[in-house]
Amino acid sequence: METANVSRPVVSVVDLVKRYGDVLALDHFNLSIDKGEIFGLLGPNGCGKTTAMNCMLQLLTYDKGDIRLFGEPMLPTRYDLKRRIGVVPQQVAVFDELTVAENVDCFCALYVPDKKRRRALVDEAIEFVGLEDYRRMRPGKLSGGLLRRLNIACGIAHKPELIFFDEPTVAVDPQSRNSILDGIVRLRDEGATVVYTSHYMEEVEQICTRIMIMDGGRILAQGTNDELKRGIAVGEKIVVELPGAPDARGQAAASAVRALPHVIGCEFANGQLSATCEASERNLLDVLGALKAARVAVGRVYSEPPTLNDVFLEITGRELRD
Numbered sequence: 001m002e003t004a005n006v007s008r009p010v011v012s013v014v015d016l017v018k019r020y021g022d023v024l025a026l027d028h029f030n031l032s033i034d035k036g037e038i039f040g041l042l043g044p045n046g047c048g049k050t051t052a053m054n055c056m057l058q059l060l061t062y063d064k065g066d067i068r069l070f071g072e073p074m075l076p077t078r079y080d081l082k083r084r085i086g087v088v089p090q091q092v093a094v095f096d097e098l099t100v101a102e103n104v105d106c107f108c109a110l111y112v113p114d115k116k117r118r119r120a121l122v123d124e125a126i127e128f129v130g131l132e133d134y135r136r137m138r139p140g141k142l143s144g145g146l147l148r149r150l151n152i153a154c155g156i157a158h159k160p161e162l163i164f165f166d167e168p169t170v171a172v173d174p175q176s177r178n179s180i181l182d183g184i185v186r187l188r189d190e191g192a193t194v195v196y197t198s199h200y201m202e203e204v205e206q207i208c209t210r211i212m213i214m215d216g217g218r219i220l221a222q223g224t225n226d227e228l229k230r231g232i233a234v235g236e237k238i239v240v241e242l243p244g245a246p247d248a249r250g251q252a253a254a255s256a257v258r259a260l261p262h263v264i265g266c267e268f269a270n271g272q273l274s275a276t277c278e279a280s281e282r283n284l285l286d287v288l289g290a291l292k293a294a295r296v297a298v299g300r301v302y303s304e305p306p307t308l309n310d311v312f313l314e315i316t317g318r319e320l321r322d
């Protein structure tokens with residue numbers, strides 16, 4: 001018999017199809033996110049991330065599919081559910097004629113009518129994103145990174161349980177980027193569930209508990225960072241600098257390495273030999289042994305685990321990077 005306290009996913013999307021005319025933006029898209037996750041939707045520009053998010057939020061109509069948030073059917077009129085959701089859109093959406101504090105208050109007022117309670121929430125949100133010194137400034141005077149932080153404060157001031165972030169770090173300086181990523185982890189630690197879209201794999205690796213890789217409106221793979229990487233043939237990449245090696249000698253060394261067991265591919269370019277290998281404890285010894293036999297002088301050597309780009313590359317044959 002089913003028990004009453006089985007936890008339901010906070011987000012559940014089944015068989016979502018969205019077309020813009022002839023463009024199939026989402027092709028039977030499915031998603032299930034549990035409470036307390038930071039779930040990453042990762043994929044190149046145009047893969048359908050924003051469309052998926054906007055369908056979940058009922059900001060777009062769709063051709064087919066079932067969307068449930070907090071276990072309830074999500075509909076354009078479900079204001080009770082919308083009140084529990086925060087949205088940080090890709091394009092900064094604030095009012096130029098209002099100050100930082102007035103902007104946060106204005107968005108918070110959509111959900112929290114009580115002025116006194118709102119004052120405390122606005123203060124907390126401004127402090128959360130580190131904009132205390134800019135409270136009375138208008139958005140036009142803020143840098144790109146600070147504007148993004150204001151955009152976040154506007155989306156989270158009402159303490160939503162589920163927060164959608166659509167590429168919140170595009171075109172921000174590294175300091176603001178780190179502050180935004182730290183803030184998202186803190187929101188999760190305080191109990192929120194987060195949906196995070198990005199085409200930056202490093203960010204998704206850094207903060208997401210689970211990741212879905214998308215392309216062309218379809219799901220290519222999903223799992224934890226480790227699960228995704230374990231699912232591909234590449235286990236490690238070995239890079240060896242061959243200082244002063246002429247091109248012919250470097251190419252010969254690369255073909256010797258390519259012949260080794262567990263080596264999937266090997267290239268020599270710009271004085272560097274890069275070998276892609278299956279997981280094996282002997283890879284480094286084998287590669288160095290082959291280079292010694294080929295009589296090339298070896299400089300710096302390092303080994304890297306696979307990245308999400310390798311996962312994307314193996315599935316699609318293309319790079320995830322722009």
Ligand SMILES: Nc1ncnc2c1ncn2[C@@H]1O[C@H](COP(=O)(O)OP(=O)(O)OP(=O)(O)O)[C@@H](O)[C@H]1O
Nearest residue numbers: 020023025043044045046047048049050051052167
């Ligand atoms: N309003 C629209 N009309 C027609 N096609 C659209 C529209 N919005 C998006 N598309 C197309 O749908 C596909 C998915 O776009 P979407 O914006 O969801 O992707 P994305 O992964 O969020 O990319 P980005 O990060 O660039 O926003 C793309 O092919 C895009 O060109």
